[in-house]
Amino acid sequence: MKKLFAVFSIFLLISLCTGALPVWANEDTPDYQATVSTDFAVIDKTYGQFETEEYEMGNAVNNMLISVNAVKSESSLFRAYARFRYAKTGLWTRYLAFDSEYHFSAVETVSAYQLLFVVRDPMKGKTTVPDFTVQGVYIDEKLMEYTMQAPAEFEPIKIAPKPSLISRQAWVARPPKSSYTQHAVQRIVVHHSYIPNQSQYKGALSIRGIQNYHMDDPKTSWTDIGYHFLIGPEGTIYQGRPETVVGAHASPNTNAVGICLIGDYDPEKDPIPPVMEKSLVDLMAWLCSNYKVDPGVNIYGHCDYSTKSCPGLEVYKRLPQYRQKIIATIGQK
Template identity: 30%
Template sequence: MYKSLCYCNISTITRNMNGFIKAVESIENENPGLSMLEVVKGIRKTVGFQTNLIENYLGDESDAHNLAMKPSVAAYVSEVVHHKVSKFGEEEGVVLTLDGSNVALAPMLLGLEAGLQSTTKNLIPGLYPLTLTENLAASFLHHAQNEQTSVPLGSKGFWDSIKSPKVYTLSGLPSLATDALLTGGIDGTILGSEVAKFNHLEISLSNLLKSYYSHKLDLAGLDTAPRLISQKRRINFRTLLRFSSLKNQVADALTNHLGFYKNSDRKTLDAVMHEGFEKFAYLYAVCPNIIMRSQWGAAAYIGSPTYLSLPVPYLFIHHTYEPSKPCITFEQCASDMRSMQKFHQQTNGWDDIGYSFVAGSDGNLYEGRGWNWVGAHTKGYNSKGYGVSFIGDYTSSLPVKSAMDMVRYDFTKCAVDAGGLSSSYSLYGHRQAVSTECPGNTLYQEIQSWEHYKQKRSSPLTNHICFPRCPRGTRATLRDAHMHYKRRCVHAT
């Protein structure tokens, strides 16, 4: 997915993690013998990244090495590390990673530096403030004072190109804690904790970043993958983080913003913090990583969508059948999503891709019609339920366990907690509502052990697709490809 890096024209640089890693490799080659900590501090000094908060925890940058590096490399690093959002909504200091995440480099590097210079494994001075709490506190306060023109956290965006990303533009209302800043902060927390616990004197910064961000999954997906990779970010974050401690630090950071007290009392402050933090935990620790439509390159919805009445009572499980192979990379899954949407719109004549959400084997859940729009996944029940499909043909095999767990546990909890899915929802296979082989025999057998599965059709789950009768002496077969029903008559045996 990554193209070769060119530092020649900063206005056209490719902003992906692979490009940044190549720049780090160049710096390491120009400065042999330096430790990972010396390289990280040297990069911070080179780009002039220093605030009172950073100095308080990491010290003055003046004692860092003056790294030798090519002018083009220095300009490139400065360009991709400095974070800011332009008045046009373009977010800088963000790179696209192989797993489809958008990562702000500054909080990731600050977390690493805090961990590298820590003298204790369990308490890393400044780790949370440098990676997460200051951004969260600033965003919560900003939103409290600008409720109509901002969101508390998590503004996402889209790249001008997935293969060669150069410009990242935020969608919708902005926040001071964008999705990329929080993802970078989470990575900084994970990597900072990792280097503080284990001896990493022999590993270089570029190799650490490669092992974390550039791991390529095999057909087993996350099931057999190493522990410390970006695709397992949320798993590691949930395991590592003490949320009560982080919540207390966010509250302390809010208290330090004395200007807010001039117009608000402590009760208001507490309400702002509690609501914001609960949403943060919900979005970044409970829910699966959801790749938004703009991120996978969706075409526009045709016409005007119909909105669901939430919460919906049903969840239907599908397989795509075609594509028949699981996707194990963000690039391939995004391509499959575009292919299915094109088929549904241009061949089936639908307004959009039919599914509500689609599970890849890459660790991501892909937004189809999403939380609020009526789908085209289960005839007769599109307005009453979500349709979640697994990419692949699961007639005689199962999706990888990590993908099934993502739907079975993470998605359903996220959907119920958000008020999209009823807490007493009923789970069905597609074939229980429509005459089809979907979601495949093997997957259908599997979901019968899932929570909320309903064995018998409960009224009114009796709709079928009707076709003309086959001639005498033949029988009908029905296949489901992209929910495009193909019926043919074959000789009876």
């Protein structure tokens, strides 16, 4: 624990020196959270595997995000696996394969988990797993049942144009730690950053700060920035993760595109700039028409899945207006 605190303190100091703070994007407080150190290493061998102990969780959850910090040799093939024990039946799932970030969602809760790491390396290099992080949240089972249903078909009359945005290369994003997991776009979840607020926003520097926080904080250690898109108060749209891959912004993350508005949009905080609203509506109109997402029922606020006020009450109150504007733009057959 002291080592993790020291590492995080260094991260904070570096962020302060580079002007990147504050960068505390508005993330959930998990019902279960753990950072686990391992001594798994494959050195000068062509094969190695390591199975962790079975970890019991004090709180049963039905959504989990596991991030594995694997330091791989160039020639190695690394694979992680996770399995989960259902709280009600005591039955375990099979081992489920992933690279470094796994998202588990179910209606019923789980109360334990276990990981397995496998390495194949024909060149006998060095691969280690210093640690992994686990975050778990409970979401109402009726909401999970509704969310995990296949959405009703939606056909727009026309495809809205894709708005201009700042590419990852342009805002100097770090590469992801590993490969992503593909998903089908079915929902949109709107967030606000809370911190940085509008006065603290420094353009691409703030976006890099949020990415560093998501990837380097010992409590997260995610593969990449969690959001798919971020929008500055001046209306600039930044590409985060590709929208076709699973993000890390609001469980259940699979099939959900996360859009973060930079600022604090709770009452009596930052005003909502019209130019930012236009960028948000234009972006969601393109997403809804291009991926056939029904804006009437499949645009959410983060608070629909969380006890947080995110995306801020002032933005949340305007979501019905945004939905109407999108329908007016793209139509419905």
